[in-house]
Amino acid sequence: MTDHAKQAAQSAGTCPLCGKANGCAGAAGRSHEECWCMNEIFPQEILKRIPKEYLGKACICKECLEAFKRDGG
Ligand SMILES: [Zn+2]
Ligand SMILES: [Zn+2]
Structure with missing residues (x-):
């Protein structure tokens, strides 16, 4: 694995x-379906x-999603 790939794998999680950590199944090497x-x-x-470079690559964590919903952004 190259350093770049390693970095990408890290940022996906x-x-x-x-x-x-966002707890994303896809980042943990499992199917993103679950x-x-x-x-x-x-x-x-x-x-x-989300910064452009992470869009579609890294999931937001549950904490951030819930804080956003609660505070209305
Ligand atoms: Zn995910
Ligand atoms: Zn977060």
Whole structure:
């Protein structure tokens, strides 16, 4: 594995908003189908906060999603 690939794998398991583990099944090497994020709705507003380079690669963690919903962004 190259350093670059390693970095990508790491960031896939890291929330792009808070930098903590996002618990994503896809990042853990399992099917993304079984990821908790597949059953959640991510508002467009929270997706806009993700840096471009992480968009579609790293999941937001549950904590950030819930904080966003609770505080309304
Ligand atoms: Zn987070
Ligand atoms: Zn996920």
